[in-house]
Amino acid sequence: xxxxxxxxxxxxxxxxxxxxxxxxxxxxxxxxxxxxxxxxxxxxxxxxxxxxxxxxxxxxxxxxxxxxxxxxxxxxxxxxxxxxxxxxxxxxxxxxxxxxxxxxxxxxxxxxxxxxxxxxxxxxxxxxxxxxxxxxxxxxxxx
Numbered sequence: 710x711x712x713x714x715x716x717x718x719x720x721x722x723x724x725x726x727x728x729x730x731x732x733x734x735x736x737x738x739x740x741x742x743x744x745x746x747x748x749x750x751x752x753x754x755x756x757x758x759x760x761x762x763x764x765x766x767x768x769x770x771x772x773x774x775x776x777x778x779x780x781x782x783x784x785x786x787x788x789x790x791x792x793x794x795x796x797x798x799x800x801x802x803x804x805x806x807x808x809x810x811x812x813x814x815x816x817x818x819x820x821x822x823x824x825x826x827x828x829x830x831x832x833x834x835x836x837x838x839x840x841x842x843x844x845x846x847x848x849x850x851x852x
């Protein structure tokens with residue numbers, strides 16, 4: 710498994726491929742929701758916790774929204790679009806200062822969670838490759 714982090718340049722958006730349908734086939738909706746929840750649990754204790762909601766109730770809402778997005782992007786039900794409209798993730802993240810360092814921490818915590826998933830290496834690599842490039846798209850601030 711290669712958890713490489715692509716060097717990013719602010720304002721440059723490389724092509725991103727959605728994850729393989731194997732991610733959804735192997736994790737199903739329940740597994741994706743658990744993975745996202747575990748990721749948020751690490752993030753709210755990380756150096757970038759200030760980018761996340763300040764209360765447990767709001768964190769739960771953020772977890773649901775993020776899980777809805779990842780379920781949809783991995784081939785499951787379009788919960789995100791039904792509940793929140795078009796993803797427009799760059800616009801949704803615009804209020805938050807997302808730097809190269811914040812991106813790396815976000816990815817490092819996802820790496821920790823993804824390593825624990827009981828899915829094929831192919832599915833893990835596909836999901837990681839998506840996260841790596843998707844996270845570049847979310848960067849909106851210099852260090």
